[in-house]
Amino acid sequence: MLVRALKFTGFRNLAPSSLEPGPRFNVFAGNNGQGKTNLLEALYAVCTLRSFRSSRLRDLINIDGEQAYVGARVDRGGLERRYELTINARSRIVRLDNKAVRPIAKYFGDFNVVLFAPEDLLVAKGSPGERRRFLDRAVFTLKPSFLAVAQDFEKVLKSRNVVLRDEQLSSSSKEEMLDVYDQQLASLSAQILWARINYLKNVQERFAGAFESITRSGLPASLSYEATGEVLGVEQFPELPSQQETEASYLAALASSRRADLRRGATNVGPHRDVLRFQLAGQLAGNFASQGQLRAMILAWKTAEMDLLAEVHEDPPALLLDDVSSELDPKRNEYLFDFLRGRKNQCFISTTHPKFVLLSEDRRDFRVENGHIEESSSL
Amino acid sequence: MQCLSRLPGIGEKTATRLAFHLVRAPDSEAQELAKALHEVVDTIRLCSVCLNLTQLDPCETCSDARRERTLICVVASPSDVVAIDRAGGFRGTFHVLHGLLSPLEGIGPDDLRIAELVRRLKTDAAGASIVEEVIVATNASVEGEATAMYIARVLKPLGVSVTRIASGIPVGGELEYTDQATIARALAGRVTL
Numbered sequence: 001m002l003v004r005a006l007k008f009t010g011f012r013n014l015a016p017s018s019l020e021p022g023p024r025f026n027v028f029a030g031n032n033g034q035g036k037t038n039l040l041e042a043l044y045a046v047c048t049l050r051s052f053r054s055s056r057l058r059d060l061i062n063i064d065g066e067q068a069y070v071g072a073r074v075d076r077g078g079l080e081r082r083y084e085l086t087i088n089a090r091s092r093i094v095r096l097d098n099k100a101v102r103p104i105a106k107y108f109g110d111f112n113v114v115l116f117a118p119e120d121l122l123v124a125k126g127s128p129g130e131r132r133r134f135l136d137r138a139v140f141t142l143k144p145s146f147l148a149v150a151q152d153f154e155k156v157l158k159s160r161n162v163v164l165r166d167e168q169l170s171s172s173s174k175e176e177m178l179d180v181y182d183q184q185l186a187s188l189s190a191q192i193l194w195a196r197i198n199y200l201k202n203v204q205e206r207f208a209g210a211f212e213s214i215t216r217s218g219l220p221a222s223l224s225y226e227a228t229g230e231v232l233g234v235e236q237f238p239e240l241p242s243q244q245e246t247e248a249s250y251l252a253a254l255a256s257s258r259r260a261d262l263r264r265g266a267t268n269v270g271p272h273r274d275v276l277r278f279q280l281a282g283q284l285a286g287n288f289a290s291q292g293q294l295r296a297m298i299l300a301w302k303t304a305e306m307d308l309l310a311e312v313h314e315d316p317p318a319l320l321l322d323d324v325s326s327e328l329d330p331k332r333n334e335y336l337f338d339f340l341r342g343r344k345n346q347c348f349i350s351t352t353h354p355k356f357v358l359l360s361e362d363r364r365d366f367r368v369e370n371g372h373i374e375e376s377s378s379l
Numbered sequence: 380m381q382c383l384s385r386l387p388g389i390g391e392k393t394a395t396r397l398a399f400h401l402v403r404a405p406d407s408e409a410q411e412l413a414k415a416l417h418e419v420v421d422t423i424r425l426c427s428v429c430l431n432l433t434q435l436d437p438c439e440t441c442s443d444a445r446r447e448r449t450l451i452c453v454v455a456s457p458s459d460v461v462a463i464d465r466a467g468g469f470r471g472t473f474h475v476l477h478g479l480l481s482p483l484e485g486i487g488p489d490d491l492r493i494a495e496l497v498r499r500l501k502t503d504a505a506g507a508s509i510v511e512e513v514i515v516a517t518n519a520s521v522e523g524e525a526t527a528m529y530i531a532r533v534l535k536p537l538g539v540s541v542t543r544i545a546s547g548i549p550v551g552g553e554l555e556y557t558d559q560a561t562i563a564r565a566l567a568g569r570v571t572l
Contacts (some may be wrong), residue, residue, distance in 0.1 A: 160483035180528040
């Protein structure tokens with residue numbers, strides 16, 4: 001999969017422009033605040049229809065403007081398709097090959113990017129919520145239909161919480177309604193749990209292998225997942241019971257936590273409370289690993305994610321590397337670029353200085369200054 | 380213009396176009412429209428049985444002797460009644476809820492016409508229910524499913540059979556262009572041949 005052309009107007013501080021990236025390494029160099037990350041964000045937004053820096057798309061509109069537009073021409077197996085996103089203050093317009101897309105799930109699947117940003121490097125030590133979002137983003141990239149399930153889950157969870165806190169409802173209708181939302185929540189929770197566990201099963205071996213190649217320390221890295229409500233054991237990725245059984249376990253768990261949920265006005269059982277852990281030699285990495293080891297873990301995860309995606313989609317995704325090199329020590333940097341040289345992914349790399357990017361072949365350099373992007377001669 | 384743009388599906392531009400058209404058109408056109416609006420507001424009310432919009436009470440459907448009173452189809456809005464009747468084939472009666480459960484928008488069971496439905500089941504004509512089956516025909520959305528499940532819970536103890544309309548591949552639709560969620564649903568709801 002190759003991004004052949006990228007066009008944007010009214011996007012953050014970027015001057016209206018179009019860009020024809022090369023098939024392999026595209027390096028965008030510039031000082032801080034010039035627009036390097038905005039450029040990666042534009043590409044991420046047209047691919048995923050969301051931003052990795054803001055929960056509101058309208059934040060992507062230039063401060064002085066009313067509308068932002070990003071278009072990408074993407075070549076997959078010789079077929080070129082046109083992806084377009086227009087953002088207004090109150091709406092977004094999404095088009096694929098000049099046509100409206102319905103349902104929106106059809107937009108996803110053929111155009112894939114993997115983002116690797118400096119914030120990610122702290123995920124192994126971050127809050128459980130950050131780690132769940134990190135995992136869910138990876139699951140969504142691999143399996144776009146996950147989005148609809150996750151959105152329905154959010155909606156039902158919020159509905160259940162509103163009912164829990166509702167003081168106007170008679171207690172009998174409250175119980176009836178909770179019965180209904182428990183049933184919906186159990187089914188959606190089981191689907192989310194399945195998607196996450198299956199993803200982790202697929203990624204963990206690659207993750208452990210990559211970590212060993214990066215650190216060569218003999219200390220094994222591993223992942224573990226703990227589900228609330230005793231739906232799963234605490235051991236690493238046990239065989240999942242059938243989806244119906246998982247659903248039944250969630251239903252029982254929700255029923256037994258109902259009294260406590262009513263007191264607290266919140267739902268305490270479900271995938272929104274589950275914990276993903278990064279472990280080093282069986283210990284919790286957040287408490288035990290060094291800064292360098294934590295970063296190596298995320299680097300290992302990201303490379304594993306890319307390989308998994310390339311294998312499942314039979315097509316390497318584009319990689320967005322946002323100023324990661326300056327956060328990694330020379331040894332890890334070398335590993336990262338060796339890894340990238342050995343793959344076929346098209347890469348968009350932002351950096352404060354072109355010399356941080358240890359690549360010499362197949363490379364195109366761009367200079368980003370005050371929102372303007374110009375191709376420059378290499379190094 | 381502001382009055383017009385409050386209507387659903389009409390934005391500022393369309394409202395402006397409509398307003399200018401009415402000003403320029405012969406007086407009779409605007410007067411006819413005003414008269415029609417007046418009549419609608421004055422004469423349309425809810426049927427005391429099924430709560431559908433009607434000019435007569437009970438409505439034509441509820442007073443139609445050829446319709447089976449043992450069968451009630453529960454829908455969210457009057458436009459759903461039109462859709463089902465247009466399809467033909469359904470010879471029972473209706474019940475309009477006027478909404479779907481949605482705690483996020485502050486719509487609870489008491490905001491829907493569920494109590495009226497329960498009353499219909501408990502006392503029909505001579506005080507005993509003649510209703511045998513209630514078909515819940517709400518949307519296949521999160522809210523539609525929640526409403527259906529809620530109604531099933533409320534009605535089951537009354538000894539009536541509660542069914543849900545099927546969902547899956549549309550008639551004449553092509554499998555290969557059907558989205559994944561619909562296909563999954565269609566497979567789960569498969570029937571024996």
